[in-house]
Amino acid sequence: xxxxxxxxxxxxxxxxxxxxxxxxxxxxxxxxxxxxxxxxxxxxxxxxxxxxxxxxxxxxxxxxxxxxxxxxxxxxxxxxxxxxxxxxxxxxxxxxxxxxxxxxxxxxxxxxxxxxxxxxxxxxxxxxxxxxxxxxxxxxxxxxxxxxxxxxxxxxxxxxxxxxxxxxxxxxxxxxxxxxxxxxxxxxxxxxxxxxxxxxxxxxxxxxxxxxxxxxxxxxxxxxxxxxxxxxxxxxxxxxxxxxxxxxxxxxxxxxxxxxxxxxxxxxxxxxxxxxxxxxxxxxxxxxxxxxxxxxxxxxxxxxxxxxxxxxxxxxxxxxxxxxxxxxxxxxxxxxxxxxxxxxxxxxxxxxxxxxxxxxxxxxxxxxxxxxxxxxxxxxxxxxxxxxxxxxxxxxxxxxxxxxxxxxxxxxxx
Amino acid sequence: xxxxxxxxxxxxxxxxxxxxxxxxxxxxxxxxxxxxxxxxxxxxxxxxxxxxxxxxxxxxxxxxxxxxxxxxxxxxxxxxxxxxxxxxxxxxxxxxxxxxxxxxxxxxxxxxxxxxxxxxxxxxxxxxxxxxxxxxxxxxxxxxxxxxxxxxxxxxxxxxxxxxxxxxxxxxxxxxxxxxxxxxxxxxxxxxxxxxxxxxxxxxxxxxxxxxxxxxxxxxxxxxxxxxxxxxxxxxxxxxxxxxxxxxxxxxxxxxxxxxx
Numbered sequence: 242x243x244x245x246x247x248x249x250x251x252x253x254x255x256x257x258x259x260x261x262x263x264x265x266x267x268x269x270x271x272x273x274x275x276x277x278x279x280x281x282x283x284x285x286x287x288x289x290x291x292x293x294x295x296x297x298x299x300x301x302x303x304x305x306x307x308x309x310x311x312x313x314x315x316x317x318x319x320x321x322x323x324x325x326x327x328x329x330x331x332x333x334x335x336x337x338x339x340x341x342x343x344x345x346x347x348x349x350x351x352x353x354x355x356x357x358x359x360x361x362x363x364x365x366x367x368x369x370x371x372x373x374x375x376x377x378x379x380x381x382x383x384x385x386x387x388x389x390x391x392x393x394x395x396x397x398x399x400x401x402x403x404x405x406x407x408x409x410x411x412x413x414x415x416x417x418x419x420x421x422x423x424x425x426x427x428x429x430x431x432x433x434x435x436x437x438x439x440x441x442x443x444x445x446x447x448x449x450x451x452x453x454x455x456x457x458x459x460x461x462x463x464x465x466x467x468x469x470x471x472x473x474x475x476x477x478x479x480x481x482x483x484x485x486x487x488x489x490x491x492x493x494x495x496x497x498x499x500x501x502x503x504x505x506x507x508x509x510x511x512x513x514x515x516x517x518x519x520x521x522x523x524x525x526x527x528x529x530x531x532x533x534x535x536x537x538x539x540x541x542x543x544x545x546x547x548x549x550x551x552x553x554x555x556x557x558x559x560x561x562x563x564x565x566x567x568x569x570x571x572x573x574x575x576x577x578x579x580x581x582x583x584x585x586x587x588x589x590x591x592x593x594x595x596x597x598x599x600x601x602x603x604x605x606x607x608x609x610x611x612x613x614x615x616x617x618x619x620x621x622x623x624x625x626x627x628x629x630x631x632x633x634x635x636x637x638x639x640x641x642x643x644x645x646x647x648x649x650x651x652x653x654x655x
Numbered sequence: 656x657x658x659x660x661x662x663x664x665x666x667x668x669x670x671x672x673x674x675x676x677x678x679x680x681x682x683x684x685x686x687x688x689x690x691x692x693x694x695x696x697x698x699x700x701x702x703x704x705x706x707x708x709x710x711x712x713x714x715x716x717x718x719x720x721x722x723x724x725x726x727x728x729x730x731x732x733x734x735x736x737x738x739x740x741x742x743x744x745x746x747x748x749x750x751x752x753x754x755x756x757x758x759x760x761x762x763x764x765x766x767x768x769x770x771x772x773x774x775x776x777x778x779x780x781x782x783x784x785x786x787x788x789x790x791x792x793x794x795x796x797x798x799x800x801x802x803x804x805x806x807x808x809x810x811x812x813x814x815x816x817x818x819x820x821x822x823x824x825x826x827x828x829x830x831x832x833x834x835x836x837x838x839x840x841x842x843x844x845x846x847x848x849x850x851x852x853x854x855x856x857x858x859x860x861x862x863x864x865x866x867x868x869x870x871x872x873x874x875x876x877x878x879x880x881x882x883x884x885x886x887x888x889x890x891x892x893x894x895x896x897x898x899x900x901x902x903x904x905x906x907x908x909x910x911x912x913x914x915x916x
Contacts, residue, residue, distance in 0.1 A: 259781065267782050269750055271706045273802040273827045275779045276809060422712060428703065435705045440828035442804060539750045539777070540703060552725045553755030555702040 260456020374406025451494025466500025676723025690902025831881025
């Protein structure tokens with residue numbers, strides 16, 4: 242018998258073989274789904290060991306998605322924050338340009354990986370949940386590419402506030418199923434996707450959009466998104482000859498953040514900050530900051546930090562960003578939070594809106610409202626970092642989908 | 656002899672589900688017993704009932720909007736136990752409300768309230784390191800679910816640590832939607848019986864005395880849920896008489912099933 246000894250002092254050897262990140266994660270699903278997710282895990286292990294799987298994935302990422310995405314030095318944002326910072330402070334700011342991917346966000350990285358798994362497993366139908374619609378569009382895109390029928394579950398409120406993405410999904414041949422239970426947002430879309438899945442386990446593959454849900458989803462989504470961090474590492478070494486000093490990313494479910502962070506977790510000099518959506522402010526109670534304002538519990542197949550009351554009833558999240566409007570986050574973030582390896586800070590709707598406009602005007606880049614939350618943390622973070630330090634923000638998506646929401650908040654007529 | 660063992664020893668049992676805090680729960684529980692229910696499942700409402708169809712989802716929402724708290728459910732359970740010393744009472748729900756104060760707290764409250772068993776929809780055997788042992792410590796049965804996707808290789812893991820009875824979910828799906836073919840139910844029950852002598856109750860999609868009677872011929876119990884919850888939806892706080900009548904029609908069918916056969 243061989244004894245498995247985990248690498249000492251590593252933040253990169255999670256989860257354990259039961260899918261636990263410390264006390265988080267796991268497989269809290271109905272019995273009907275359990276055999277299926279055990280199969281998925283087996284198939285994922287086989288794919289990991291199969292060079293043909295990696296070759297097909299790499300080819301699609303290069304020619305279909307358009308990777309690698311650029312690592313862009315943002316000169317005017319750098320100057321702007323340097324001017325506001327105390328003397329000698331204000332690091333060089335780089336953007337990891339995930340918004341330049343096909344479909345306009347990081348979501349496609351994961352969808353390419355999962356649809357290849359679906360095909361390996363012989364599944365013939367695809368379902369997904371979506372909040373902002375980016376994951377729905379990415380799923381509809383890969384489903385069209387591989388000729389599989391696709392149903393997207395989307396909260397009715399999100400259908401209303403993300404009309405361009407709804408139409409995109411329909412153009413791509415997907416059926417969009419508006420969900421009218423609960424608050425009609427991402428959490429409710431995930432409930433209905435799970436309900437559909439449990440009734441169609443034999444032929445249906447569920448492409449979960451974030452690094453959450455039952456094991457092995459948090460692990461495999463992280464792995465598929467880790468291309469972001471791996472590229473960032475190579476690109477920064479090429480540009481500056483050293484690793485970045487700080488990584489910054491927004492956290493809803495947390496897939497763009499974990500994808501950027503994970504390859505750097507064992508580099509002790511690389512600081513990492515995740516940004517949670519604070520809505521109208523933590524004290525208002527109307528927010529989506531589950532680490533800052535929640536506590537550990539079980540929802541959607543995993544144990545993680547959740548917004549909930551003392552009886553364990555889940556409370557409604559609020560964020561201007563539909564992609565962050567979820568009362569939980571991926572289990573690995575809960576673990577990284579408690580271990581102290583990653584720091585998480587809250588950013589309000591108003592702060593995100595301001596950063597959204599700043600990025601448009603200073604860099605000629607319209608960021609997604611999700612990414613604008615990360616950009617909004619730059620003021621505080623850059624003020625304490627020396628000029629010769631390097632900071633990378635994950636611009637996880639583009640903001641074209643958000644212009645109607647932003648216009649409404651700015652009182653502009655469209 | 657446990658209440659479960661005594662109940663299932665008498666022949667096929669009618670297992671009835673209602674959602675706690677939806678309508679006049681105390682009166683509805685009494686109506687179930689008066690109509691001839693053998694086992695009661697009292698649903699603990701949850702904001703995100705992922706395994707439930709529209710009928711029970713709506714019942715959860717009605718209950719939570721009426722202000723139902725976990726403490727109220729234990730009060731209902733304790734009062735039920737005082738009024739009906741012999742009828743097995745099961746709490747059924749989702750893991751977060753059950754474990755939020757710690758599995759130990761929940762198990763102790765169940766013990767104090769006279770609850771006989773727990774059905775937790777989203778804790779499979781793989782995640783049962785805490786809740787199952789805590790319940791056993793307090794003499795409360797953990798009733799597991801087996802489904803059409805639980806194959807013969809997996810069945811022992813599901814049976815290990817199960818007690819009271821096994822709930823066979825006859826369709827891969829959510830509550831209240833469609834019903835399985837009798838032949839597939841018969842095969843599944845035979846497969847479970849070959850692996851264990853635990854009583855097997857069959858549910859999901861059972862709505863009529865005719866369906867209940869057919870299942871009672873091949874299983875130890877028949878579970879009816881959504882149909883009761885819909886009576887509460889339609890009659891509000893005055894559902895007791897309709898519940899008693901419907902229960903009586905089901906009980907008649909279930910209790911005479913073996914004689915008819």
